Amino acid sequence: MRTLPLLALLCMPALAGAATTRHAPAQVKDQQGSPCVSAGDERVPVTVDHVQLFERSGGRERPLATAELDGNGQALAPGQCLRLDEQPALRGVALTPGQAYGVLLVSSVPGRDGPSRRWYRGLFCVVGQGAERRVLPLRDTSRERQKDLAACQLRQAP
Numbered sequence: 001m002r003t004l005p006l007l008a009l010l011c012m013p014a015l016a017g018a019a020t021t022r023h024a025p026a027q028v029k030d031q032q033g034s035p036c037v038s039a040g041d042e043r044v045p046v047t048v049d050h051v052q053l054f055e056r057s058g059g060r061e062r063p064l065a066t067a068e069l070d071g072n073g074q075a076l077a078p079g080q081c082l083r084l085d086e087q088p089a090l091r092g093v094a095l096t097p098g099q100a101y102g103v104l105l106v107s108s109v110p111g112r113d114g115p116s117r118r119w120y121r122g123l124f125c126v127v128g129q130g131a132e133r134r135v136l137p138l139r140d141t142s143r144e145r146q147k148d149l150a151a152c153q154l155r156q157a158p
Contacts, residue, residue, distance in 0.1 A: 026122030033133035036081035056100040125152035
């Protein structure tokens with residue numbers, strides 16, 4: 001019986017840390033054919049520390065590149081987005097039209113009790129090439145994402 005209180009004490013720091021961490025959806029928009037990612041519906045500025053870009057295929061994710069943002073990160077005001085093609089570590093990644101991609105923003109958000117960590121995740125696909133290239137967001141539920149991806153791939157058909 002003594003192990004239960006000991007176990008509770010050992011878990012308390014993990015539970016306390018969990019209260020300061022949150023996963024939330026990111027918004028992915030098109031800006032002149034490049035993905036531009038914002039921190040969902042935040043009403044306060046966030047500081048993005050790093051960005052990970054990955055490819056989605058068959059329910060699996062394959063990391064493509066990670067960008068560590070300089071020093072104290074990059075501040076994003078509410079509604080402002082981070083263009084992936086402006087991040088040196090992501091600039092050289094070729095995005096294939098019709099393919100599903102994901103992006104993860106790891107950031108901190110100011111709070112009453114100090115900053116908390118946030119992970120913002122968004123999915124998108126690219127259609128067209130050159131001046132006709134566009135980024136389309138993919139919804140995050142499996143059924144909706146499949147419909148969005150099918151529409152993305154259909155727009156790529158010759």
